[in-house]
Amino acid sequence: xxxxxxxxxxxxxxxxxxxxxxxxxxxxxxxxxxxxxxxxxxxxxxxxxxxxxxxxxxxxxxxxxxxxxxxxxxxxxxxxxxxxxxxxxxxxxxxxxxxxxxxxxxxxxxxxxxxxxxxxxxxxxxxxxxxxxxxxxxxxxxxxxxxxxxxxxxxxxxxxxxxxxxxxxxxxxxxxxxxxxxxxxxxxxxxxxxxxxxxxxxxxxxxxxxxxxxxxxxxxxxxxxxxxxxxxxxxxxxxxxx
Amino acid sequence: xxxxxxxxxxxxxxxxxxxxxxxxxxxxxxxxxxxxxxxxxxxxxxxxxxxxxxxxxxxxxxxxxxxxxxxxxxxxxxxxxxxxxxxxxxxxxxxxxxxxxxxxxxxxxxxxxxxxxxxxxxxxxxxxxxxxxxxxxxxxxxxxxxxxxxxxxxxxxxxxxxxxxxxxxxxxxxxxxxxxxxxxxxxxxxxxxxxxxxxxxxxxxxxxxxxxxxxxxxxxxxxxxxxxxxxxxxxxxxxxxxxxxxxxxxxxxx
Numbered sequence: 001x002x003x004x005x006x007x008x009x010x011x012x013x014x015x016x017x018x019x020x021x022x023x024x025x026x027x028x029x030x031x032x033x034x035x036x037x038x039x040x041x042x043x044x045x046x047x048x049x050x051x052x053x054x055x056x057x058x059x060x061x062x063x064x065x066x067x068x069x070x071x072x073x074x075x076x077x078x079x080x081x082x083x084x085x086x087x088x089x090x091x092x093x094x095x096x097x098x099x100x101x102x103x104x105x106x107x108x109x110x111x112x113x114x115x116x117x118x119x120x121x122x123x124x125x126x127x128x129x130x131x132x133x134x135x136x137x138x139x140x141x142x143x144x145x146x147x148x149x150x151x152x153x154x155x156x157x158x159x160x161x162x163x164x165x166x167x168x169x170x171x172x173x174x175x176x177x178x179x180x181x182x183x184x185x186x187x188x189x190x191x192x193x194x195x196x197x198x199x200x201x202x203x204x205x206x207x208x209x210x211x212x213x214x215x216x217x218x219x220x221x222x223x224x225x226x227x228x229x230x231x232x233x234x235x236x237x238x239x240x241x242x
Numbered sequence: 243x244x245x246x247x248x249x250x251x252x253x254x255x256x257x258x259x260x261x262x263x264x265x266x267x268x269x270x271x272x273x274x275x276x277x278x279x280x281x282x283x284x285x286x287x288x289x290x291x292x293x294x295x296x297x298x299x300x301x302x303x304x305x306x307x308x309x310x311x312x313x314x315x316x317x318x319x320x321x322x323x324x325x326x327x328x329x330x331x332x333x334x335x336x337x338x339x340x341x342x343x344x345x346x347x348x349x350x351x352x353x354x355x356x357x358x359x360x361x362x363x364x365x366x367x368x369x370x371x372x373x374x375x376x377x378x379x380x381x382x383x384x385x386x387x388x389x390x391x392x393x394x395x396x397x398x399x400x401x402x403x404x405x406x407x408x409x410x411x412x413x414x415x416x417x418x419x420x421x422x423x424x425x426x427x428x429x430x431x432x433x434x435x436x437x438x439x440x441x442x443x444x445x446x447x448x449x450x451x452x453x454x455x456x457x458x459x460x461x462x463x464x465x466x467x468x469x470x471x472x473x474x475x476x477x478x479x480x481x482x483x484x485x486x487x488x489x490x491x492x493x494x495x496x
Binding site for chain 2 (some may be wrong): 028053085086088121122123124125142145146147149150153186188189190191192193194195196198199204229
């Protein structure tokens with residue numbers, strides 16, 4: 001098992017570059033294949049409507065299989081994005097595989113037998129999916145599964161962070177504070193996201209990006225900004241707090 | 243309600259969840275409330291470990307920010323972390339005596355007005371998935387009977403969360419845990435929307451959310467997601483004139 005803290009750091013280092021450069025997501029996928037006992041990986045960044053935006057993959061075959069799901073509207077990653085739940089298919093020749101009459105034959109033809117898809121999400125914010133491909137059938141081990149969930153969490157936060165950064169400013173290496181020590185946001189960050197949605201009249205995703213951007217600009221952690229918002233000492237719409 | 247009746251109701255509620263289409267967030271919230279009503283404790287909360295091995299709050303008997311903070315402090319130190327790591331109950335009859343061991347946690351506990359704290363493991367066979375955390379207003383140990391009832395509630399909740407009958411692989415366990423944790427985040431986001439729109443404290447926002455879920459027979463997580471997605475009109479959730487059934491308690495935050 002890779003130690004979660006180290007896996008997280010490695011992943012963040014891989015992503016410490018502009019995410020709109022599709023190569024950054026490719027590098028992340030290559031890193032995931034090196035760190036976990038899987039043979040291929042692909043990441044799709046979508047909007048809430050599951051319209052595919054940006055993507056990355058460990059190799060051209062996985063890129064094609066990932067792309068195919070969003071073209072066909074079927075497959076585990078597609079399903080994970082829409083349902084918000086992981087889709088874990090240890091054997092594609094089983095009943096799950098039959099649900100995808102066009103996708104499954106394509107995966108089997110590429111010599112993959114198992115596929116595991118994890119949604120990229122932060123509560124109600126849905127950002128896409130990570131797909132892991134295995135040549136041999138069988139379930140993911142408990143530790144690999146935990147690592148895969150860490151990959152999904154880190155990728156989701158990184159997408160938000162990257163969107164929050166000014167694309168014209170030089171890219172800093174991601175500071176450790178981004179993960180607030182635990183790898184996940186605290187309750188206040190999610191509460192503040194909801195409050196900022198109303199203040200700004202934007203979606204949850206946009207609200208979280210704006211919250212993150214405010215933290216970057218002010219040199220604060222996202223936790224600190226969230227606490228100020230929840231305590232009603234700060235409004236992201238520039239209004240005065242009552 | 244008498245204690246015996248409350249106890250029966252607690253287990254019936256939890257047992258229902260095993261057969262019906264239930265909402266894990268709502269179930270755990272009920273459990274936290276049952277703990278406060280049944281046991282000699284002032285506050286209760288359930289924490290589940292996420293994929294990072296960090297304990298995350300999933301339900302509390304009161305949604306005040308101060309209580310939530312006490313649970314969040316235990317990311318780094320406190321009886322829950324020790325209980326989670328050891329898989330055995332940790333009871334602290336007098337938190338003042340544990341200041342050396344967990345300085346930040348003890349300071350927070352005292353500031354919130356609690357004097358004793360107990361953590362019971364949520365265990366499935368060899369796996370510890372989280373802890374049930376109980377805070378007492380006064381000092382003193384957890385009575386044997388309370389410890390047994392508390393552990394029984396924690397055990398039934400564990401089974402309900404993980405739907406043990408279906409568990410054959412680690413996959414399902416991790417999937418269910420992840421789902422419970424995601425539900426909690428959606429609820430926090432919805433609390434923020436309602437708090438801002440209605441000018442409410444977070445605990446009041448939660449109570450409105452929960453009351454509306456009950457009145458409309460909607461799953462708490464689904465309602466919360468609707469509030470965040472904008473598919474549910476939050477004006478209706480915030481409204482003070484609910485359709486209330488005869489058995490529903492009057493909300494206490496109003």
